[in-house]
Amino acid sequence: MTISEVSKKYNLTADTIRYYEKEGLIPKVPRDKNGIRDFDEGSCGWIEFIKCMRSAGLEIETLKQYVSLFRQGTATVKERKILLIEQREKLLKKQEDIKATLDRLNYKIEKYEEIEKGKLKDFTEKP
C-alpha cells in the first residue's frame, strides 16, 4: 500500500503519516527498492491505533514513548501498563470536563429556546 492509499484509508494527510513515522509514533514502514514506503498490515494497524489515540487527545510525546517501550519487547509490559493507566486517568478527567460543559450547554440552549418561544421574556442574561 502506498502512502496516498493509506492516507485515503485513514483520512490523514500523507504529510501527517510521514511526520508520525519520522517522530517514531509508528515503527519504520517497509520500503521498496526505490525507497518508497510500502505499508503492510502491521504498519496500517499502527496508524489506526495512533489515529484513535490522537483523536482522544493523547500527546505525540506519550505515544512516542509507548511505541518505544513496545519495541523493547515484553520486558516493558509493566511500564506500558502504567503509561496506559495514566492516559486512562487523563481521559476520564477529560470526559468529566466535557460532561460538565455539555450540561451547561444543554441548559443554555433550553433557556434560549424558552426565550424564542416567548416563555421567558425577561430573562436575566448571564454567561
Place this chain on the structure above:
Amino acid sequence: MTISEVSKKYNLTADTIRYYEKEGLIPKVPRDKNGIRDFDEGSCGWIEFIKCMRSAGLEIETLKQYVSLFRQGTATVKERKILLIEQREKLLKKQEDIKATLDRLNYKIEKYEEIEKGKLKDFTEKP
C-alpha cells in the same frame, strides 16, 4: 478583586486572564482610578464560564464570537443558540472518540494484567 486573587480562585495565570480580556473572551473588566482591574461578580462569572468551555476544548475564536453576540443583546438569541448547538455537536463527537479510546485502553490494560499474572504467556503483540 485583583487579578491575582481571581487567578488563584480559578487556577488560571494572570497572563491568561489578561489574554482572555484582550481577545474579547470576557467583557472589559472594570478598573480603579489607577487603571488596575477590579473584578466584580460579573467578570468572575465570565471567567468561570470561559474556563469551563475551554476545559472542554471550545476554541478561543468561537468563545470570542459568543461573547460578541451576547453583548449585542437579545436580538442575537437565535444566533447564539445555533452557535451553542454546533458546539454541543462537537462535544458529543469528542465524547465518542474518548469513549472509543477508553474502551481500547481498558482492553489493553486488561491484557497487560493477564500477561503480568502469567495467564497469557504467549501474547501476540499488536499495537
Place this chain on the structure above:
DNA sequence: ATAGTACTTAGAGTCAGCTCTAAGTCAATA
C-alpha cells in the same frame, strides 16, 4: 524523449493558545 504524476527528503512555516519580557506606574512599608 518529453511531460506528467507519485513519491522522496530536510527543513522552514503556520496556527492556537498561551507565556514571558521589558519597561513603567503606584501604594505601602523600613
Place this chain on the structure above:
DNA sequence: TATTGACTTAGAGCTGACTCTAAGTACTAT
C-alpha cells in the same frame, strides 16, 4: 526617601502538532 511588590502595557517567544516548500528521483503514457 528608598525600596519592595503588585499591578500595567505592547509585543516577542514558546510549544505542540502539523503543513508546506523546494529540490530531486522514478515510473507511465503520449
